[in-house]
Amino acid sequence: MPRYELALIMKAMQRAETAATLRRTVETLMERGAVVRHMENLGERLLPYKISKHNQRHTRGSYFLIDFHAAPSILPGLLDHLDRDVDVVRPTVLKKDTEVSGKTCCGHSRSTSQDTARK
Secondary structure, eight states: OOEEEEEEEEEOOOHHHHHHHHHHHHHHHHHTTOEEEEEEEEEEEEEEEEEEETTEEEEEEEEEEEEEEOOGGGHHHHHHHHHHOTTEEEEEEEEOOSSOOOOOTTSOOHHHHHHHHHO
């Protein structure tokens, strides 16, 4: 199963309500066969712009990252479910690379960079 990351923006709520929404989201993932590896709370922040969702305008949101493995076939249903959740402002699923590239950022090989530094 490929590895994905769910970037989740939830509306600003009290701690207990936020925990309940997060639990509901993770349970939905696991019911659909996903294996949750890691969750990260990025905190509550001002949104970069106002987002209208479910007849409400949101200016603040709680940001979470959920790292999970799942079959690609569950993603459309998962996103549809999250889009209908009144507490979720913006769900985004990204596919994560399983391997980290060993290439340098500038496109130069290590020996070329060292040769240039010696001149």
